[in-house]
Amino acid sequence: MELCVRASSLLLGLLLQLLSSVDVVSAAQKFGINYGQIANNLPDPTQVAGLLQSLNVNKVKLYDADPKVLTSFANTGVEFIIAIGNENLQSMAGNPGAARQWVTQHVQPFLPATRITCITVGNEVFSGNDTGMMASLLPAMKAIYAAVGELGLGGQVTVSSAHSVNVLATSFPPSSGAFREDLAQYIQPLLDFHGQTNSPFLINAYPFFAYKASPGSVSLPYVLFEPNPGVRDPNTNLSYDNMLYAQIDAVYAAMKAMGHTDIGVRISETGWPSKGDEDEAGATVENAAAYNGNLMQRIAMNQGTPLKPNVPIDVFVFALFNEDMKPGPTSERNYGLFYPNGSPVYAINTGAGGVSGRTGPFDPYSAQMFSSASRLAMTSGMGVVVLLGALFLRASSARTTQQRKKVPSGFESSFQTNGNQPLSRTIESFPRVTTIAATIQRE
Numbered sequence: 001m002e003l004c005v006r007a008s009s010l011l012l013g014l015l016l017q018l019l020s021s022v023d024v025v026s027a028a029q030k031f032g033i034n035y036g037q038i039a040n041n042l043p044d045p046t047q048v049a050g051l052l053q054s055l056n057v058n059k060v061k062l063y064d065a066d067p068k069v070l071t072s073f074a075n076t077g078v079e080f081i082i083a084i085g086n087e088n089l090q091s092m093a094g095n096p097g098a099a100r101q102w103v104t105q106h107v108q109p110f111l112p113a114t115r116i117t118c119i120t121v122g123n124e125v126f127s128g129n130d131t132g133m134m135a136s137l138l139p140a141m142k143a144i145y146a147a148v149g150e151l152g153l154g155g156q157v158t159v160s161s162a163h164s165v166n167v168l169a170t171s172f173p174p175s176s177g178a179f180r181e182d183l184a185q186y187i188q189p190l191l192d193f194h195g196q197t198n199s200p201f202l203i204n205a206y207p208f209f210a211y212k213a214s215p216g217s218v219s220l221p222y223v224l225f226e227p228n229p230g231v232r233d234p235n236t237n238l239s240y241d242n243m244l245y246a247q248i249d250a251v252y253a254a255m256k257a258m259g260h261t262d263i264g265v266r267i268s269e270t271g272w273p274s275k276g277d278e279d280e281a282g283a284t285v286e287n288a289a290a291y292n293g294n295l296m297q298r299i300a301m302n303q304g305t306p307l308k309p310n311v312p313i314d315v316f317v318f319a320l321f322n323e324d325m326k327p328g329p330t331s332e333r334n335y336g337l338f339y340p341n342g343s344p345v346y347a348i349n350t351g352a353g354g355v356s357g358r359t360g361p362f363d364p365y366s367a368q369m370f371s372s373a374s375r376l377a378m379t380s381g382m383g384v385v386v387l388l389g390a391l392f393l394r395a396s397s398a399r400t401t402q403q404r405k406k407v408p409s410g411f412e413s414s415f416q417t418n419g420n421q422p423l424s425r426t427i428e429s430f431p432r433v434t435t436i437a438a439t440i441q442r443e
């Protein structure tokens with residue numbers, strides 16, 4: 001087995017060398033990906049680095065600060081967002097020593113070889129009902145921010161937190177976006193912090209949830225970035241042809257209502273499952289390929305939202321791998337672009353200039369990223385890389401099954417509020433979107 005690994009590793013190395021010598025035109029904006037590890041069958045991070053390099057991915061978001069991953073990506077140029085789990089917030093809030101120790105241990109040793117650019121403190125803290133945790137969030141962020149500064153890393157590492165879009169009480173029309181009133185006491189000072197520290201506001205946004213909750217009334221083309229009449233915001237006259245952009249602009253409006261026009265919004269998670277339970281409408285391979293493919297096309301076009309046309313959307317797709325140990329409905333375990341063995345779950349057409357709605361064959365290494373002369377060579381070459389990668393990963397699966405990832409406590413629950421929101425909450429968040437979508441369908 002060792003021999004097999006070495007042989008395929010050698011081949012893979014040769015191929016990557018060959019491919020990198022091809023004239024690569026990297027005009028396209030690259031996208032980010034969430035590298036979740038709630039699984040018992042994922043490949044070794046050293047192999048994942050190669051897989052990501054073969055994709056057009058240059059940003060990775062982790063849910064922890066796995067030293068093995070951070071080490072594996074040294075000198076790759078890949079940017080990392082790393083995370084402090086919800087379970088650590090209370091102990092870090094107002095505890096400079098603990099915060100400083102965390103940064104000293106989880107950030108400092110990997111810089112500058114691994115490009116850690118952001119630390120997210122907590123995930124979807126406001127989606128739960130733990131008010132103690134909510135109250136700890138900002139103090140924990142401030143403690144980490146202070147530690148980053150004291151260690152001289154302030155210029156390179158920002159501090160943020162990721163929130164579900166259901167922190168909004170109103171999300172449509174986007175210009176009426178508003179945060180939940182019960183969260184204002186936490187979010188107002190949080191926004192002040194973001195403004196002062198020039199850090200982005202991160203949201204996890206899943207138009208899939210809106211569709212799943214009301215498949216009869218939410219327009220599928222509208223949530224999948226496929227051609228549709230769009231929805232006009234009556235207050236601004238801006239027209240929205242997809243729900244994700246409407247959600248982003250709703251967050252901008254909500255921040256503006258709290259006095260902040262100085263904070264950027266980024267999508268820390270979005271995605272679409274390729275499989276779900278019987279009652280999970282829309283969770284299909286075709287829809288997942290359309291959602292992610294169309295989204296990647298728009299990222300490649302440096303597109304902004306109607307409200308911020310000159311600010312390209314900044315997106316981390318969820319997720320790199322299917323994660324077999326995630327609790328909840330079947331969809332939860334099927335958000336991955338890849339199976340754990342490195343083979344793609346579906347073909348994605350990231351497009352070669354089409355705006356949206358293209359459903360052509362898999363061509364991720366298209367003219368957008370590579371010169372046309374090298375395109376054919378690239379496409380076939382990449383196919384081989386993926387195959388070899390799969391072989392490579394399978395050879396070492398015996399090893400990786402022993403490195404079962406420990407699920408940190410608190411993480412599961414944060415995921416439950418994320419990917420597995422109670423239906424009522426989801427519906428609550430999108431009532432007006434649903435109404436509008438119904439209007440579209442009637443037209």
Ligand SMILES: *[C@@H]1O[C@H](CO)[C@@H](O)[C@H](O)[C@H]1NC(C)=O
Pocket residue numbers: 129
């Ligand atoms: C918080 O939510 C959990 C699960 O959603 C529930 O079991 C618990 O009773 C809630 N606690 C409070 C104080 O509402």
Ligand SMILES: *[C@@H]1O[C@H](CO)[C@@H](O)[C@H](O)[C@H]1NC(C)=O
Pocket residue numbers: 234235236237
């Ligand atoms: C939107 O368009 C309508 C009709 O064209 C116009 O009357 C209205 O003033 C516009 N509103 C804004 C905010 O531009």
